[in-house]
Amino acid sequence: MTKKRQLLLAIAIFVWVVACKQITEHVTPKAPNDDEILDGPVEGLSSVEKQQFLAGDVAFNGEVFFSGNGLGPYFVATSCGSCHAGDGKGHPFTTLTRFGQSDTLGNKYLNLGGPQLQNRAISGFDPEWIPVGASFSQFTPPANTGLGFLEALTDAQILMNADPNDLDGDGISGRPNYVNAPSYFLPQPYHQQRGGKYIGRFGKKAAAIDLLHQTANAYQQDMGITSDFNPYEPAMNGMAYPYFDNVPDPEVPATTVHNVVFYLRTLKAPIQRSQSDADVLAGKQLFMNIKCGSCHIPQWTTPSTNINALSGKTFFPYTDLLLHDMGSGLDDGYTEGTALTSEWRTPPLWGLGLSMNSQGRNYFLMHDGRATSIRQAIELHGGEAENSKGQFMNLSESDKAKLIKFLESL
Amino acid sequence: MKQVLILFFALIQYSAFAQIDSTLFKRVEKRDTTLKLNMDAVYNRPFLQVGKVPVAFGGYVEANSNYMVTDGVTEGLSFQMRRLTLFVSSSIGRRIKFLSELEFEDGTKEINIEFAAVDIEFHPLVNLRGGVIMNPIGAFNQNHDGPKWEFIDRPISATTIIPSTWSNVGFGLWGKYSKNNWAFAYEAYLTNGFDDRIINNAENRTWLPASKTNPERFEESFNGVPLTTLKSALKHRKIGEIGLSWMGGVYNKFEEDGLVLDKRRRVDLFAIDFNTFVKKKTYFNGEWVWAFVDVPETFSQQFGNKQKGAFLDIVHPILRRTILGFEKAVLNVALRLEYADYNVGTFRETDGDIRDDIYAVVPGISFRPYPQTVIRANYRYHWQTDILGNPASKTAGFQFGFSSYF
Numbered sequence: 001m002t003k004k005r006q007l008l009l010a011i012a013i014f015v016w017v018v019a020c021k022q023i024t025e026h027v028t029p030k031a032p033n034d035d036e037i038l039d040g041p042v043e044g045l046s047s048v049e050k051q052q053f054l055a056g057d058v059a060f061n062g063e064v065f066f067s068g069n070g071l072g073p074y075f076v077a078t079s080c081g082s083c084h085a086g087d088g089k090g091h092p093f094t095t096l097t098r099f100g101q102s103d104t105l106g107n108k109y110l111n112l113g114g115p116q117l118q119n120r121a122i123s124g125f126d127p128e129w130i131p132v133g134a135s136f137s138q139f140t141p142p143a144n145t146g147l148g149f150l151e152a153l154t155d156a157q158i159l160m161n162a163d164p165n166d167l168d169g170d171g172i173s174g175r176p177n178y179v180n181a182p183s184y185f186l187p188q189p190y191h192q193q194r195g196g197k198y199i200g201r202f203g204k205k206a207a208a209i210d211l212l213h214q215t216a217n218a219y220q221q222d223m224g225i226t227s228d229f230n231p232y233e234p235a236m237n238g239m240a241y242p243y244f245d246n247v248p249d250p251e252v253p254a255t256t257v258h259n260v261v262f263y264l265r266t267l268k269a270p271i272q273r274s275q276s277d278a279d280v281l282a283g284k285q286l287f288m289n290i291k292c293g294s295c296h297i298p299q300w301t302t303p304s305t306n307i308n309a310l311s312g313k314t315f316f317p318y319t320d321l322l323l324h325d326m327g328s329g330l331d332d333g334y335t336e337g338t339a340l341t342s343e344w345r346t347p348p349l350w351g352l353g354l355s356m357n358s359q360g361r362n363y364f365l366m367h368d369g370r371a372t373s374i375r376q377a378i379e380l381h382g383g384e385a386e387n388s389k390g391q392f393m394n395l396s397e398s399d400k401a402k403l404i405k406f407l408e409s410l
Numbered sequence: 411m412k413q414v415l416i417l418f419f420a421l422i423q424y425s426a427f428a429q430i431d432s433t434l435f436k437r438v439e440k441r442d443t444t445l446k447l448n449m450d451a452v453y454n455r456p457f458l459q460v461g462k463v464p465v466a467f468g469g470y471v472e473a474n475s476n477y478m479v480t481d482g483v484t485e486g487l488s489f490q491m492r493r494l495t496l497f498v499s500s501s502i503g504r505r506i507k508f509l510s511e512l513e514f515e516d517g518t519k520e521i522n523i524e525f526a527a528v529d530i531e532f533h534p535l536v537n538l539r540g541g542v543i544m545n546p547i548g549a550f551n552q553n554h555d556g557p558k559w560e561f562i563d564r565p566i567s568a569t570t571i572i573p574s575t576w577s578n579v580g581f582g583l584w585g586k587y588s589k590n591n592w593a594f595a596y597e598a599y600l601t602n603g604f605d606d607r608i609i610n611n612a613e614n615r616t617w618l619p620a621s622k623t624n625p626e627r628f629e630e631s632f633n634g635v636p637l638t639t640l641k642s643a644l645k646h647r648k649i650g651e652i653g654l655s656w657m658g659g660v661y662n663k664f665e666e667d668g669l670v671l672d673k674r675r676r677v678d679l680f681a682i683d684f685n686t687f688v689k690k691k692t693y694f695n696g697e698w699v700w701a702f703v704d705v706p707e708t709f710s711q712q713f714g715n716k717q718k719g720a721f722l723d724i725v726h727p728i729l730r731r732t733i734l735g736f737e738k739a740v741l742n743v744a745l746r747l748e749y750a751d752y753n754v755g756t757f758r759e760t761d762g763d764i765r766d767d768i769y770a771v772v773p774g775i776s777f778r779p780y781p782q783t784v785i786r787a788n789y790r791y792h793w794q795t796d797i798l799g800n801p802a803s804k805t806a807g808f809q810f811g812f813s814s815y816f
Binding site for chain 2 (some may be wrong): 005008009024027028029030031032039063066067068069075078084085086091092093095120121122123124125127128263357358359360361362409
């Protein structure tokens with residue numbers, strides 16, 4: 001090759017490298033705005049905390065279970081991420097079914113596989129079925145975002161909004177669900193015990209006290225994965241000789257569960273979009289005027305916690321974490337803990353407008369996904385929410401649209 | 411394995427010294443002038459012969475750089491040693507020959523015998539082939555050498571639905587008939603097959619390549635039922651080649667020690683491949699595949715019972731002359747369009763479409779200083795949608811690399 005050609009080649013390579021660098025920014029996908037996605041950590045984590053967040057992210061979104069590493073044999077989903085795509089609300093595909101408890105006295109079908117139905121099974125096994133006569137309800141997976149802020153609240157803060165006997169006469173009661181704690185539960189100074197039970201704050205019926213309780217149960221009940229916290233495989237409809245697979249128990253170590261709990265604790269809170277939009281502001285005012293905010297309490301502030309990034313933060317979940325009677329239309333006849341069958345925990349509304357990005361470009365709202373639009377979800381409210389729903393129905397179409405636009409901005 | 415490598419490199423070393431004497435080290439001339447089909451790819455490679463030893467050697471190497479961005483996040487620039495493949499062929503007699511292909515992928519992460527078979531010719535239309543065989547499903551699985559392609563990544567559907575390179579122990583018959591401008595060929599093999607990893611894997615989807623991780627598949631069949639692969643191909647010198655292929659068998663362990671564990675569950679793949687030149691210049695090469703897997707009803711719909719995918723490569727030479735001192739060098743522009751749908755169907759719960767698919771557009775340029783060597787630059791953009799059909803994750807970036815026979 002002549003010197004001229006060598007020079008030409010060198011120039012071509014140099015131009016290629018420079019061009020690639022310059023062009024890359026314009027021809028590669030941009031990161032979505034922070035307010036368009038639910039995943040990502042809270043701001044202010046330390047380097048060590050970021051590493052634990054990443055480890056939890058990998059376990060939550062990357063680890064898939066199959067029979068070779070312990071899946072099932074009875075299960076609902078094959079990974080955490082299968083139910084919570086992008087850390088958002090789930091899809092009816094992974095809706096789970098709970099059965100067997102129809103009053104506050106406890107689940108009478110624990111010996112027949114209650115409370116959770118494992119509706120799928122690995123090859124060669126038959127899945128569980130709902131025993132004859134057992135009441136049941138279906139729960140669509142909730143979003144994961146901002147859970148650490150909710151966990152950081154004290155029981156005293158939650159109880160401040162409780163009004164079980166409706167002493168203020170506003171038609172809205174609100175009471176905590178006191179549930180039995182699992183053996184591994186370590187009460188914190190901010191937990192308050194009543195009759196050996198603790199306030200639940202996670203789950204449709206607020207039956208999980210903290211994120212470790214929620215996570216350890218999900219590993220066992222959703223995926224059939226044993227851990228140090230729940231070392232036994234779920235037994236098929238409570239059969240006397242449960243199946244043991246060839247994977248040594250625990251199938252996930254405690255560190256993995258703790259990493260996932262840390263990940264869930266430190267996922268950022270959803271960021272409201274279009275906050276200064278006039279319709280959104282008007283919609284928020286209407287939301288408060290018709291008393292939606294009595295249960296969907298907009299604003300909270302965390303006390304000091306062991307994660308600095310979560311301490312002393314004001315956040316906007318739109319929930320009171322309490323149980324409310326939602327009327328006969330939403331009464332499936334099934335319950336958990338000390339909740340009545342018609343009572344449901346107020347679901348946080350933050351992230352509502354991004355639900356379509358995790359539910360396959362559709363809405364599947366309410367506890368079982370029966371509402372396919374925000375408007376329909378409002379119209380399904382009853383019981384303590386009957387009055388607010390009535391006021392919503394009486395709004396002009398324009399005002400209804402503003403209120404819905406506000407909810408979509410969350 | 412080490413001994414094989416030492417022997418191979420010792421011979422290369424010997425041949426390197428021998429290059430002083432051109433009678434000891436020479437390129438094997440191709441005597442077969444019949445119309446070449448995809449099925450001929452295994453022997454249609456450059457080989458070096460050492461002296462008069464009836465053994466010839468060859469191989470190819472592929473390496474590239476990679477800079478990809480997914481939804482604004484990048485892992486930065488990586489350099490990848492995709493594969494180093496070594497061939498050894500031998501003519502045992504005039505009508506008996508042997509060829510083996512040993513591949514090192516991603517450094518030494520995967521070491522595979524991709525092909526190691528003896529061919530015995532009874533008649534041009536009746537050849538017996540036995541050993542480790544590349545199942546003739548589609549075209550890419552048999553004709554996959556890096557230097558033959560203008561793209562750095564292998565086609566998605568040909569590597570994730572058809573698990574190229576997919577080879578198994580077995581035997582069968584093949585034959586080829588060519589006359590004037592026409593060639594017809596068939597292949598029919600029985601081999602070991604898939605196992606239940608295809609629906610029992612960490613990919614969280616029906617994933618036929620998972621069976622490649624079974625180290626025992628070259629030793630015994632997972633369930634005692636052979637995998638059948640049939641292919642026929644027709645080529646006209648001026649029109650092009652079309653191939654139709656089917657591969658099917660039972661993938662699960664339905665019986666153990668005489669006890670029936672499950673029903674027999676099948677996996678079947680159908681493929682159509684074609685290639686042609688338009689106006690003797692622009693090359694079109696495509697492959698379509700459909701996979702059908704009997705997934706237990708009680709298992710998760712996360713694992714699809716139907717998959718489909720395709721790719722179409724278009725390659726057009728824009729310069730064919732001496733370039734940078736390389737005589738008869740060629741500069742091509744190329745475009746690949748491809749997709750793979752890993753879960754064709756609807757959710758039982760909502761009747762909505764199940765997604766889990768990927769679409770990609772890959773424009774590129776390639777420079778061939780010699781026909782056996784390609785230097786290529788690709789830009790890749792792909793859209794990957796999860797099973798629920800949520801907004802697609804977008805990945806794009808540049809790749810630069812080379813591949814060459816040696």
